Amino acid sequence: MSTTHEPHLDLASEYEHEPVPSTARRSLTSIAAVWFGFPMNLGNAVFGGVIVYNLGTVAGLSAILIGNLALFAYVGALSYIAGRSGKSFSQQAAATFGEKGRVAAAGFLATVVLGWFSFQIGLTGTTLRDALGWPALIGALIGGIAYTLVTIVGIRALSWLGMIAAPLFVVLAIVAIAFGASDAGMSATDIWSYRGAGTALSFGAAVSIVIAGFADSGTMTADFTRWSTSGRAAVAATFTAFPVANFLAYSIGGLVVAVGGSADPGTDGGGFLNLLTGHGVVLTAVAVAFVFINLGSVASHCLYNGAVGWSGITERGMRPVAIGLGIVGSVIAVTGVWDKFLDWLNLLGIFVPPIGAVLIIDQLVLRRRTGGAAAYRYTAFAAWALGAAAATTSHYLFPGSVDSVVGIIAGAASYGALEFARRSVGQRPALVLDGVQTEAA
Template identity: 60%
Template sequence: MTTAHRPAAPAKPEGSNPHHSSHAEEYEHEPVPASARRSLMSVAATWFGFPMNLGSAVFGGVIVYNLGLAKGSLAILVGNLVLFCYVGALSHHAGSTGKNFALLTADTFGSRGRNLPAGLLATVVIGWFSFQVGLTGTTLSGSLGWSALGGAAVGGVLYTLLTMAGIRALSLIGMIATPLFLVLTVVALAYGLDAHTTLGDTIGYQGAGTALGFGGAVAIIIAGFADSGTMTADFTRWSKDGRSAVLATLTAFPFANFLANGAGGLIVAVGATANPAKDGGGFLNLLTGHSTLLTGIAIIFVFVNLGSVASHCLYNGAVGWSALTPLRMRSLTVILGTVGVAFALSGVWGYFLNWLNLLGVFVPPIGAVLITDRLLKARTGDRPAGAFRVTALASWAAGAAAAGLAHYTLPELVDPVIGMITAAVVYAAAETVMRRRPTAGRPDPALSA
């Protein structure tokens, strides 16, 4: 028995998925097609809402407490300018190609070699997610007397659901978090101003700490976004082009992050925090106890503010692991969100901060290798990535070793920058040597010239 011949079904357009409509597709395994790219405002909102958070205010306050307002503000500005150059270069690559971080690392580190840098960062950001969930509970407990476990559980569920909505939700929460942060910062400063503190006292604040140097302060700013900043492609791949991706990054660094760091510094400079050495410029306590309305807004602020950070981190982790596995982003969001919440509820998150910040020192060399590789390919042409690219992996290791050595022995230097420069130089040198080596069946170009 024969059957009639059926014409082949038309090919599906690139990026299509039978299980996901186009508006819900997150393009974990392929570049974002031109038809799915988003407006500059949408991508910018994804980025500028991320650093506008209480954690950035805490770091800014600690820096100003140690260095004074003028010197501390300069360190904050320098750190943010370094972040702009670093994250902006990576964003331009993402916007030009539409590729997420894991896909870009495959081009440079190899199809299997990418598993180490991409897997590491996709795991580290889940640690940051867990930290934000735990911080939600302790913040609500310290300011309002709520159950820390209850607050963390509610926050973890909300943040996971938000991340499942995808890139659109990250843009939306950024548009809400930014004005809310700015308005409540002004309110907190108004309540925190000491009647005896003058404008001159604030501007001339010299700081009271001695444990932190200028280089260490700059390093804190860089390390604060070393992980997600390196994974910026997960956000900026949605840009129309490379230029739009850079402009979206500019709204975060230096602008949004500098404002958030600076807000914390002002909180300390006006004497509005009782323990600036530990709490930095955290100002939630200044918003509670005045009225039911303001307290209610402060509670919403906690969930929106910390939720913005947590959802961005979980999105990075889910997109990263989905690119390395056959699983989809939303499935991994549930899995990784559950793991992160479990760590938060167990109390383990309280031990994360030191090693997460330390990993932030070792992460920037990854981005430096990616940037250098793109510059080299623009000059010499593309080349096959292969399974493992030893030059890229070794250069990352060299940069991480240099940054770690500087971190422990030369605290006055900016250790992430040391790591980035070392990785870039080693990679450029290694690639130059490899390109000049004769390959099998092909004479050395220098000998045949």
């Protein structure tokens, strides 16, 4: 399938069904803006506040940094593959899990990110309600429509939005922390010596939260970084997100808690919109715009991931799929079901990372080449299952362990061992092609 890239059009090709050609690749600044603007969101500030509330400033920020370094290693490797090949996550999954097998991997993650999209819509409504008294339903509906419209413009819109959302987040966060510190009479020494007051999280659990927060979209990084000019450029763009932007977002939330700026830090964490209201009409208006820009950046990224994933599976265009998923996600959000997603989505740190680990070993370490004929590859599915099983065991039997890292290591080791065993005995994995059992090329 051949398409022509028209950079002057807002609705140019998104290359849903083929690798992005070299003529359509985008600059490092553009792709960095896509990734850098994604983690800079109020949700991550909330999580960062919860972590610091439980561990204290120094230990909390240390856990946040370690989690981000782990994310960089994981997402950076997947981004390198994407920048080198130009393939989306769905196309990557087809090479590793099989043309039909990719439905399980890509479909799973493309559905998971729809949950995050709904969460951001719901968070838009409740944030505006709590800070300004707006009806939550109205805020959520406006957000759902606006975020879907941004998504259908494509990768260019995500880049533009990131260039606005990230700087605005940093500036308003500094203002909020200054207000919080002033109201509480806190000094810099007081902030750094804050020891926390919660007991719900261990250090390892805090690291797991950081990794799990981007386990899904991080694994699907290829949908963004396939537009990079090279593998190295894709890694550089990823670095701006992990550790830079994600660490800043979490840390800002942690500092909000440390200065006493959160009324209920154990639940609300480091959300700081409340610190920006009540200081005049202008700042309040900016705060309202900030909610839509900030949460819209996250929601649009998630919907883009979901739309590219399902368009690859269904062989339909990204934009019609995005509109359909946007409607579904908005309905889920306004019914209030989104509020039940958070704990479940965080558990995806157990089930998602082994998928990326298998892709990394298959396409970066073993450098396997496929002609795309395989329907299913059982070694990839077995390694995914073993990695998830190891992470689940770690989660329940060894509280405080970093489940995501356990799953990555176990998935990678399992796949490497299974492929080594298969090649050692001279066997090829049995595949099913159009109902006929055969062997892989």
